[in-house]
Amino acid sequence: MKFLLNSCFQWFTMTISVYGNKLVDTHVCIMYTPCMNDPQSLQEAIVYFSDPERTFTYAVRLRWPDGVVTCPRCKSTKNSFVKTRRLWFCYGCKRQFTIKVRTIFEDSALGLDKWMIAFWLLANCKNGVSSYELGRAIKVTQTTAWFMLQRIRKVMGNRTLRTRGRNQNKMGGGSGTELEVDETYVGGKLRNMHKGKRERINIDRTKMALGERPDRFPNKTAVMGIFDREMRTVRAKVVPDVKRETLQNEILKNVRYGSTIYTDDAVGYDNLNYRFVHDVVNHAEQYVKGRVHTNGLENFWSLLKRSLRGTYVAVEPFHLDRYVDEQVFRFNNRKGLNDSQRFALAMSQAAGKRLTYAELTGKDADSLHTSPTGAGEAQVPF
Numbered sequence: 110m111k112f113l114l115n116s117c118f119q120w121f122t123m124t125i126s127v128y129g130n131k132l133v134d135t136h137v138c139i140m141y142t143p144c145m146n147d148p149q150s151l152q153e154a155i156v157y158f159s160d161p162e163r164t165f166t167y168a169v170r171l172r173w174p175d176g177v178v179t180c181p182r183c184k185s186t187k188n189s190f191v192k193t194r195r196l197w198f199c200y201g202c203k204r205q206f207t208i209k210v211r212t213i214f215e216d217s218a219l220g221l222d223k224w225m226i227a228f229w230l231l232a233n234c235k236n237g238v239s240s241y242e243l244g245r246a247i248k249v250t251q252t253t254a255w256f257m258l259q260r261i262r263k264v265m266g267n268r269t270l271r272t273r274g275r276n277q278n279k280m281g282g283g284s285g286t287e288l289e290v291d292e293t294y295v296g297g298k299l300r301n302m303h304k305g306k307r308e309r310i311n312i313d314r315t316k317m318a319l320g321e322r323p324d325r326f327p328n329k330t331a332v333m334g335i336f337d338r339e340m341r342t343v344r345a346k347v348v349p350d351v352k353r354e355t356l357q358n359e360i361l362k363n364v365r366y367g368s369t370i371y372t373d374d375a376v377g378y379d380n381l382n383y384r385f386v387h388d389v390v391n392h393a394e395q396y397v398k399g400r401v402h403t404n405g406l407e408n409f410w411s412l413l414k415r416s417l418r419g420t421y422v423a424v425e426p427f428h429l430d431r432y433v434d435e436q437v438f439r440f441n442n443r444k445g446l447n448d449s450q451r452f453a454l455a456m457s458q459a460a461g462k463r464l465t466y467a468e469l470t471g472k473d474a475d476s477l478h479t480s481p482t483g484a485g486e487a488q489v490p491f
Contacts, residue, residue, distance in 0.1 A: 149449050151229060158225040165195055168208050168221055171456050180204075181211035181460075213260045213459045223247045225456075227257050232265075232455040233448045237416040237435060256466055259431060263464045265455060266434030280337050280344065281368030288364060289336040290372045291403045292351050293410045295417060295429060296329030330426040332413075332433060335363055336406040342441045343409050347430045353377045360385075371401050409440055427471075 147167075148154035158164045173179065178197060179186055185201025196207045209215050214224055226247055230238045240255035247254070281288055302310070310328045333356060334345035344363055348355050356377040361384070364370065369386040372378040381387040388401045396402060413436045417424055424432055442451050466472075 147449055147453075149447065151233075151448075154229050154452075155226060158222045161220065161222065164221045164225060165208065167225075168456075171453065172208060172212075172460060181206055211460060211463075213264050213462050213464065215463060216465075219249065219253070219257070223249065224257070227254075228261055228455055229448070229452045231258060231261050231435065232439070232451050235412075235439065237420045237432075239420050256469065259428070259469055260464045261455070262431035262435045264458050264462055265438035266431060267438070267458055279365045280335055280340075280342075280363055281365040282339070286365075286368045287338045287400065288368055288370050289338065289403045289406045290334070290356075290360060290370055290378065291336075291406045291410075292331055292333045292348070292356065292375075292377075293414075294329035295332055295414065295424075297423075302328075330429055332429070333359055334406050334409060335360070336403075336409065338405060341444060343406065343437060345409070345413075345433050345437055347426070347433060351375070351377050353379060357381065371403060373403060409436070412436060412440065 148157040158167075169178070177186055178188060178190075180188060180197070180199040180201055182204065183199060183202040185199055187200040188197040189200070190197050191205075196205050198205050208221070209217065214221070217224070227243055230243060230246070238258070240251050240258055243249075243258065244251045244254035249257075306328075313328075331348050331351050332345055333348045333351075334343055336343045346359070348359065353376065357380075360370070360381065364385065366384050367386070369388070370378075370381055372381075372387070372389055374389045374391045378387070378389065388398075390396065390398045390401045390403070397404065413433065416436060417432065421432065438455065439451075442454060446454065
């Protein structure tokens with residue numbers, strides 16, 4: 110007698126085979142086979158990506174969702190797969206390529222399992238994850254973890270917002286659309302600095318008061334943001350200064366004409382009413398004047414500074430733009446997506462982007478990887 114029972118659970122399929130005519134003669138063989146869907150939590154992700162074959166299959170599905178493997182160099186679809194090495198040989202350019210070529214993972218010796226967990230943590234941790242914490246979690250050095258996080262932040266820096274199923278270059282939708290525009294300053298507090306540095310900053314502030322320096326805060330970096338109340342999305346970037354020309358150029362590049370813009374009474378936002386419906390609130394008197402306020406953007410600034418002060422502690426100004434991109438990604442995808450979908454969205458932007466360690470640290474940045482590596486090209490699915 111042979112009895113076969115299949116019971117499919119979330120994690121495993123259990124197959125029980127029973128042989129023999131008598132109960133005492135039966136021989137039971139229990140076999141477990143994987144039956145897993147895409148991970149929905151960190152615990153499931155760790156188990157899911159612990160299998161190299163399953164991780165590889167997941168990455169292939171993300172990069173080529175239509176199932177047609179295309180050479181990242183010559184775009185040829187004629188290739189053969191070398192299963193033992195998990196790579197392809199392209200018959201167009203006569204070269205081999207792996208899943209990492211022309212992606213943010215290129216030239217990385219780490220396995221995709223570690224990269225997947227790093228992506229998951231950074232995409233879903235509200236206050237970010239430090240390089241020391243990530244290094245302990247996936248057993249790499251702090252320097253390696255820091256480099257991984259910087260590369261992932263570059264992937265998250267997608268300036269084109271995805272709204273209503275299409276790419277939208279400018280925010281706002283004409284008349285009736287309300288936007289908030291504001292700027293903030295990021296930098297250390299004077300009381301926490303060394304005495305010599307405090308004295309230098311005080312000298313710079315004296316020069317600023319006398320008109321010899323244009324900086325408002327010599328020791329801080331300016332960040333500008335635009336918040337769309339209807340779509341609940343934000344754009345933010347580091348700006349060199351808060352002059353009228355700088356701020357209004359960013360508004361013209363990112364906002365459609367005719368939109369309603371709310372700002373504070375800073376002089377950098379003067380004369381916006383020529384192209385937009387512009388109203389201001391004087392923060393010296395009040396923070397809310399009916400619908401005129403910038404509290405939505407202030408909420409984003411608080412989240413950004415909370416991660417910088419609490420998790421990252423010290424961020425150099427030339428790296429700040431990537432930390433801003435990280436927070437923008439989480440903020441814009443906080444609604445309507447679960448952890449698994451947010452992770453898949455971040456992974457889908459990994460192709461066509463590259464960041465080398467030399468470029469990151471400013472060593473021979475111009476001489477390395479200036480040949481076509483995919484960076485700056487039209488975005489393709491990972």
